[in-house]
Amino acid sequence: KQEVTQIPAALSVPEGENLVLNCSFTDSAIYNLQWFRQDPGKGLTSLLLIQSSQREQTSGRLNASLDKSSGRSTLYIAASQPGDSATYLCAGQTGTASKLTFGTGTRLQVTL
Amino acid sequence: SAVISQKPSRDICQRGTSLTIQCQVDSQVTMMFWYRQQPGQSLTLIATANQGSEATYESGFVIDKFPISRPNLTFSTLTVSNMSPEDSSIYLCSVVKGVGTEAFFGQGTRLTVV
Numbered sequence: 001k002q003e004v005t006q007i008p009a010a011l012s013v014p015e016g017e018n019l020v021l022n023c024s025f026t027d028s029a030i031y032n033l034q035w036f037r038q039d040p041g042k043g044l045t046s047l048l049l050i051q052s053s054q055r056e057q058t059s060g061r062l063n064a065s066l067d068k069s070s071g072r073s074t075l076y077i078a079a080s081q082p083g084d085s086a087t088y089l090c091a092g093q094t095g096t097a098s099k100l101t102f103g104t105g106t107r108l109q110v111t112l
Numbered sequence: 113s114a115v116i117s118q119k120p121s122r123d124i125c126q127r128g129t130s131l132t133i134q135c136q137v138d139s140q141v142t143m144m145f146w147y148r149q150q151p152g153q154s155l156t157l158i159a160t161a162n163q164g165s166e167a168t169y170e171s172g173f174v175i176d177k178f179p180i181s182r183p184n185l186t187f188s189t190l191t192v193s194n195m196s197p198e199d200s201s202i203y204l205c206s207v208v209k210g211v212g213t214e215a216f217f218g219q220g221t222r223l224t225v226v
């Protein structure tokens with residue numbers, strides 16, 4: 001059974017800093033790894049999807065990497081802004097049923 | 113991409129009653145899912161909504177408590193039955209257009225049971 005964990009659980013950084021969020025998964029037979037953003041009390045916004053055959057994906061200030069052999073993914077946020085404050089969730093898709101197993105999330109606060 | 117409309121966005125309900133949540137997608141999708149997010153927790157899959165047949169439930173979730181319908185490829189409902197305060201959560205609809213492709217989520221329904 002796939003298990004996904006995220007470290008750290010919470011992170012506070014000053015505006016402008018670069019930061020890395022970590023995601024670990026136990027089952028390397030993963031179809032893809034997806035990163036989401038969730039604002040308080042809201043739904044999920046998809047940020048990046050990395051297929052199992054890919055190493056990384058980039059969108060604007062965001063870069064996500066995937067290392068299946070070590071069971072790890074990272075989300076790199078460059079030049080953080082207060083608007084980046086949210087909870088970031090990673091989720092792995094394993095098997096043809098397309099079900100997602102979610103990590104525990106990292107709550108990010110970017111301060112002025 | 114897919115645009116998902118979920119209704120209601122929030123509700124406060126009395127214990128013992130039921131609430132039906134609707135999920136409408138702007139295009140036909142192969143797979144639809146219902147997730148629950150309890151306060152301070154991550155998301156847990158409730159079930160896969162199957163078009164024209166009974167939903168497939170995950171361990172710990174049963175049809176009597178969470179009946180699901182999916183009459184076509186763009187619409188699904190989740191009912192939370194005989195509610196108790198422990199059912200207070202955010203319920204989210206999700207769609208995937210094909211195996212291994214991107215998952216999209218609705219804005220969620222914030223349910224409070226009093």
